[in-house]
Amino acid sequence: MKEYTTKELQKLNENPYTLKATKNKISHTAEFKRIFWIKYQAGESPRKILIDLGYEPTMFGQKRIDSLVQRIKKQALSGKGFTEGPNRNKRVKIVSNEEFTPESFAQMQHEVLYLKQEVEFLKKITKVANTKRRQ
Structure with a gap:
């Protein structure tokens, strides 16, 4: 396992998302895990997320990044919240469905339907463009 240098440790400890x-x-x-999970679910790559959160991905090997993703995924899907620190008993609550209002659900449904329409539109445009290229 790679050991962090003194300079890397200083950079890591200066980051507000490093406990x-x-x-x-x-x-x-x-908070890091919560933000990471949201961005990861939105399709961003782990390396880009690390950059966005102020880390240099070159400090992390691929195995360490994969492990980070798996730990965060496991905590997110547990429904118990994200842990913080070695205690593992201190958890930060994940927002439950009960905290959403009917209006917010309606808004999300509207957004999903809109995005589905947009995807179908993009498929049609791509199909037309490919047909024109073949001609």
């Missing part, structure tokens, strides 16, 4: 970094391990805040 604690040692030469072998980095612990992230629950």
Whole structure:
């Protein structure tokens, strides 16, 4: 396993999303995990998310990034919230369905329907463009 240098440790510990970094391990805040999960679900790559959150992906090997994704995914799907620190008992609550209003559900349904229409439109445009290229 790669050990972090003193310079890398300083950069990691200066990041507001780092709870604690040692030469072998980095612990992230629950807020980092929450933001990471939202962006990951939206289709962003883990490396881009790390950059957006102020980390240099070159400090992390691919195995470490994959492990991070798996841990965050496991915590998100557990329904118990994201853990923070070695205690593992301190959890930050994931927003439950009960906190959404009927209006927000209606808005989300509207957005989903709109996005579906948009995808179908893009498929048709692509099909027409491909047909014209063949001619």
